[in-house]
Each structure stands twice: as C-alpha cells, then as structure tokens.
Amino acid sequence: MKYMELTAEQQQIMDGAKGAFLAKCMRWLVEWGAAMGARRLIPVTNTHALVTVPGNLVWGANQKTIDNAMTLLRPACQHRVCCHSTTHITFAHEEQYDEIEMPQEQVEAQLEVMEMAREAGFLMTYTCAPYLVGNVPLKGEVCAWTESSAVVYANSILGARTTRHGTESAIAAALVGFVPEFSVLLDENRRATLQVDVTAQLRTPTDWGALGYFTGKIAGLDVPVFQGTPQPSQEDAKQLCAALATGGGVTMCHIVSVTPEAATLEQALGGNPPKLKVTFGDSELRDSYSQLRIHTGDAIDTVILGCPHASLNEIAEIALYLKGKRLADELKLWVCTAYATRANAERLGYAKMIYDAGGYLFCDTCPTNSMRLDAKRIVTAGFKQAHYARNMIKAEVIVDAVKGCLDAALTGRWSYVG
Numbered sequence: 453m454k455y456m457e458l459t460a461e462q463q464q465i466m467d468g469a470k471g472a473f474l475a476k477c478m479r480w481l482v483e484w485g486a487a488m489g490a491r492r493l494i495p496v497t498n499t500h501a502l503v504t505v506p507g508n509l510v511w512g513a514n515q516k517t518i519d520n521a522m523t524l525l526r527p528a529c530q531h532r533v534c535c536h537s538t539t540h541i542t543f544a545h546e547e548q549y550d551e552i553e554m555p556q557e558q559v560e561a562q563l564e565v566m567e568m569a570r571e572a573g574f575l576m577t578y579t580c581a582p583y584l585v586g587n588v589p590l591k592g593e594v595c596a597w598t599e600s601s602a603v604v605y606a607n608s609i610l611g612a613r614t615t616r617h618g619t620e621s622a623i624a625a626a627l628v629g630f631v632p633e634f635s636v637l638l639d640e641n642r643r644a645t646l647q648v649d650v651t652a653q654l655r656t657p658t659d660w661g662a663l664g665y666f667t668g669k670i671a672g673l674d675v676p677v678f679q680g681t682p683q684p685s686q687e688d689a690k691q692l693c694a695a696l697a698t699g700g701g702v703t704m705c706h707i708v709s710v711t712p713e714a715a716t717l718e719q720a721l722g723g724n725p726p727k728l729k730v731t732f733g734d735s736e737l738r739d740s741y742s743q744l745r746i747h748t749g750d751a752i753d754t755v756i757l758g759c760p761h762a763s764l765n766e767i768a769e770i771a772l773y774l775k776g777k778r779l780a781d782e783l784k785l786w787v788c789t790a791y792a793t794r795a796n797a798e799r800l801g802y803a804k805m806i807y808d809a810g811g812y813l814f815c816d817t818c819p820t821n822s823m824r825l826d827a828k829r830i831v832t833a834g835f836k837q838a839h840y841a842r843n844m845i846k847a848e849v850i851v852d853a854v855k856g857c858l859d860a861a862l863t864g865r866w867s868y869v870g
Contacts, residue, residue, distance in 0.1 A: 456482060456486055456490060456491055456492055456493070457491055457492045458482070458492070458493065459493075462478065462493055462630060465478045465628055466478040466479055466482065470628075471531075473527040473528065473530070473531065474531060474627060474628055477528075477623070477624035477627050477628050478624070478628055480621060480624050481493060481621065481624050481632055482632070484621060484632055485631075485632025485633070485634065486632075488632060488634040488635070489634055490632035490634040491633065492632075492633055493630040493631065493632055493633065494594060494630065494631060494632075494633045494637070495594065495629055495630060496535060496594050496595060496596050496625050496630060496631045497535045497536065497589075497594060497595070498535060498536045498537075498587065498589045498594070498596070498597075498612070499533070499535060499536070499537045499538075499595065499596040499597065499617075499622050499623075499625050500537070500538045500540060500582045500587060500595070500596075500597040500599065500602060500622065501537060501538075501539060501540060501574070501596075501598055501617075501619065501622035501623045501625075501626055502539070502540040502541075502598050502619045502622065502623075503529075503539045503540070503565060503569045503576075504521075504539070504540070504541070504542035504543070504562060504565060505517075505518055505521050505542075505543070505558055505562045505565055515557065518557065518558065518561045521561070521565075522564075522565075524619070524620065524623070525565055525569075526568065528572070528623050528627060529568035529569055529571065529572040530572075531572065531627050532572055533572055533573040533574060533626040533627060534626070534627065534629040535626065535629055536575070536587065537573065537574050537575060537626040538574070538575045538576075538579075538585075538586075538587045539569065539574050539575065539576050539578050539579075540578070540579070540580060540598050541578055541579060541580050541816060541817055541818050542562060542578045542816050542817060543558065543562060543816075543817055544814060544815075544816055544817045545578070545814075545815045545816040545817070546562075546563065546566070574626070575587075577790060577791075577792070578790065578791065578815075578816035579761050579789075579790035579791075579816070580599045580601065580602060580759075580760045580761055580818060581601075581602060581605075581690065581760040581761040581763075581790065582597070582599075582602055583602065583606070583609075584761060584763055584790060584793060585790045585792045585793065586792075588610065589610055589612035590610070590611075590612065591610065591611035591612065591712045592612070592613065593612045593613065594612075594614070594631065594637060595613065595614035596614060596615075596617050596621065596622050596625035596626070596631050597617055597622065598616075598617050598618065598619065598622045600616055600694075600697035600698075601690070601693050601694035601697050601698075601760050601836060602693075602760070603615070603616050603617075603697070603703060603704075604693035604694075604696050604697050604702060604703060604704055604705065605693040607636055607642070607704030607705075608689075608693060608704045608705045608707070608711055609689050609693070609707075609710070609711070611711065611713060613637050614636070614637075615631070615634065615635040615636060615637060615703065616703060635703060636675075636703050636704050640722075641675075642675065642704060642713060643675065643721060643722035643724065644675045644676060644677035644705075644706045644714075644720040644722070644726065645674045645675050645676075645721075645726060645727045645728075646667070646670065646671050646675065646676040646677070646726055646727060646728050646729075646730070647676070647677055647679065647717070647721070647726035647728070647729040648663075648667055648676050648677065648678050648679070648729075648730055648731075648732055649729065649730070649732070650663065650678055650679065650680040650681045650732045651731060651733040651734075652732055652733050652736065652737040653734075654681060654682060654688070655853075656853040656854070656855075657687040657688045657690065657691040657833070657853075657854075658691060658833050658834075658835070658851065658852065658853045658854070659737065659853070660684060660688040660692040660695075661691035661692065661695040661833075661834060661836075661851070662695070662740035662741055662835065663678070663681075663692060663732055663737075663740070664691065664693065664694065664695025664696040664698075664699065664835065665695040665696075665698065665699040665740050665743070665744075665835045665839075666732055666736050666737075666739070666740045667696060667699065667700075667702070667705075667730075667732070668695060668696045668697065668698060668699020668700030668701075668702050669700055670700070670728070670730060671696070671699075671700045671701075671702050672700050672701055672702075673700070673701045673702070673703075674702075674727065674728075675702070675703075675704055675706070676696070676702065676705045676706070677705065677706040677707075677708065677714060677717065677720040677721060677726070678705065678706065678708065679708050679717055681707060681708075683709075683710065684707065684710060685765075686763060686765070687763060687765065689707075689710075690760050690763070691760075691834065691835070692705075692707075694759070694760050694834060694835065694836040695834075695835040695836060697836070698835060698836040698839045698840075708720060740835075741851060741852075744835060744839060744849055744850075744851040745849070745850050745851060746842065746848055746849055746850075747829055747848040747849070747850055747866075748848065749829070750865045750866055750867060751829065751864060751865055752783070752829045752831050752850070752860050752865065752866050753782065753783060753784065753827055753828055753829055753830075753864075754783070754784045754785075754827035754828075754829070754830045754831070754847075755783065755784070755785045755786070755830070755831045755832070755858070755860060755861040756786050756788070756819050756820075756830055756831075756832045756834075756837055756841070757770060757785075757786070757787045757832065757833055757834075757854065757857060758786075758787045758788030758814075758834075759788065759818065759819075759820075759832065759833075759834035759836055759837035760834070760836070761788055761789045761790050761793070762787055762788065762789040762793065763789075764793050764796050764797060764802075766854070767787065767789060767793065767794075767797045767802050767803075767806075767813070768797075768800070768802050770787060770802075770806060770811075770854065770858065771797070771801075771802035771805035771806050772802075772805070773854075773855070774805055774806060774808075774809035774811065774862075775805045775809075777809055777862055778809055778810055778862075779809055779810035779811060779861050780861065780862060780863055780865075781864070783864050784812075784827070785806075785809070785810065785811035785861045786811070786812050786814055786819050787806060787811060787812065787813050788814050788815070788818060788819060789813065789815050790815055790816065791815040794813055797813065811861070819837075820837060820840045820841050820844055820845060827841075827845060827847045828847055828848065829847060829848040829849075829850070830845075830847050830848070830849050830850070831849075831850045831851075831852060831856070831857050831860045831861075831866050832849065832850075832851055832852075832857065833851070833852065833853060833854045833856075833857050834851070837851075838850075838851040850866050852866065
C-alpha cells in the first residue's frame, strides 16, 4: 500500500524487509503523513520520545493501561534506535519511587521498560526539557519530539525543525529514521502570521509565560512573531514556549533578533503582512496573571517549581534564596528537574540547601502528571503548571514569579506584590 512518494528503502521497510514491527512503524508514519497532506518522508536525526509506562497517579494506571503500553514498548525495544534519541518524563527516578508511593505493579513495569530502553539505545534523560541535558539540535536539523513546550523551543529558539509528535510516531521515527514532511518542516509553514507588539515590561521568566499564555489563546495554530521584547534568558524562553503551547496549538514562534530565522521582523513574516496584529501591554500582562490566580484565600499548602524542568541556574536561585531558612509548617515545596541537573545541584551543594529548608528536589517527573497530589491551593511559577493543575487536580492555583513562590513557601501564605 502506497500513500505517498516513497524511496526504495522506505518501501522495503514498509513491505517487511526489516521485520513486522518496523513495517508497522513505517505504516504509522505513512498513514499519518497522508492524513496531513505530506508528499514524502524525510530523514530524521534527532528524536525525543515517551518511553515509559503511561498513566497518572492522580487517577492511577491500571493493569490494562500497563499491558497496552507494553504491547508497544516490548517489540519496539527489540530494535536499536537509528539516531540521537532521548526520553521524555516518567513517574520518577528509581531512587524516588518510595517517596511518591508508586504502586508496585507500575514499579516493576517501569524497571522493565528502562532496561529495554537502555538496550535499544535510548538516552534515558527523562525530561520535558531535553535541551537542558545535551539534546540541542542545530539549525535546520529535522527532529521528532514529543512534549509540546520542547517542540516550540526547538523550532523557535534553536531553529531546528519538528512537528508535534505523540508516543507512537516519535518511537517509530527513532526506529526507522524517517518522518512525514509537513507543517513546520516546510519553509512556507514557518513564516509568522501573527504579529505581537510587546510594550509591557517583562521582568521575570513568569512574565514571559504570561506573554505566551496570552498569545497562545489568540494564535491557535498560527505562528506568532514577537517584536519589542528584551533579549530573553534561557529560562525566559523556556516559560514563553511552554505557555504558548498551553494556551493554544502553537508549534513555533519568532522573537525578532533571537530566532535564527528572524533577524528582522520582515524576515520572520516572509515579506508578507501579518493576518493579525495585537499589542501585549501592561493590561494584557495583568489579565494573563488574573486568569490563573483563582483562589478563595491566601493560605497555601503547596509550591511547585520546575515546569518545564528547572535549569541549574533556577535551582541555584531557589537554593540560595532558601539558604538558612525553613518552610512554613506542613508546606510542600517540590522542585522538579532532570536527573543530570539534580546531580550537578547535589555536587554544588544546592540540593542540600533545598532539603535543609524542608523542600524536595524530584527528578525525571512532572508533579501534575505523575505524583499523587492532595494539594488544595498551589503556587507555581509556570503558566503551564498552573493551567494543568487547575484542570487535572482541581486545585486552586496562583501563578507568580519564583521569588513570590518562595516567599509563599516560607510564610504559608501568598500575597500580591505589584
């Protein structure tokens, strides 16, 4: 069966030359590509895939869920990946299973998956921010990444090229080495169509998240270009990209003079006028925050930082602010990061500062997706975290800059500081 123009090698794989499972992988990619209007498959050299037992500790992962995951992962991991392939988050690092009370059946399944993935050649980063732990594709490099925030970052900050991938397509791409060419893999779909003139002062990474949340809701599937922003830090860009993908279906954006394809506004737009032009000023900044400050009181029980995963710079900031202090009684502070980043934080003494203050430094996981949360009122520095905590855990949420979050953790109360 042929849905698009395939090379002889691609056709042979789909016909079973490399086994039944790789033939199935090729069919997935071809059928997906045909549905999206792709005319061909192109080589991929970098993937970031979800190689873990799915589910959610908030509502559990039953045996059927585990069995379904193994139906994909066992045959997949009988083959070696054919390109640089890192892994998305899991439930927790194996050293922390007891801390999150992970059910035994999930522990056993995940340990099996980890051993299989290691043998298959996956680099087990278990992070939502692979660009923080060595997966930094070059401009123009074709990738197949899961995790919407990382997809936006790869396209917008690094100039790499990746569409949004799910579990099956990212694993398939890692094994056969091809992806269907559509969306932002094509030059014409990378041009900006929405112009955002930024007049608000962006002082913190969370302010950049507010900009992303505002824009995502307007953009939908359009490609925004931001004009008038200061030079972002890595942490600023991380929050912007995460919020863009949360507020809407954005796959990439342009920041004038930052994005590799946006040396000028005109280059970002491809010489065309934008379909829509909007302004993000002080009132829009305040409104973005107000949408995710939904609470009936000021007493809080949980502070979550590290969505997307905290960088070493962020962990240092948190640790030094908490040094010599103690969290409020019964207050939970969870900082999430990648294992590689936590290892450096331990080496530098930052992890100990956080633990001594009463906080936790979790790695390889996301608290909303993976931990059993009984939180009633959460303060977080990430718009994405606030958005999903509100909808998935049904907790009240307050989004604030890191300093505001830490002050709340120390006092047990959150108060607005303009």
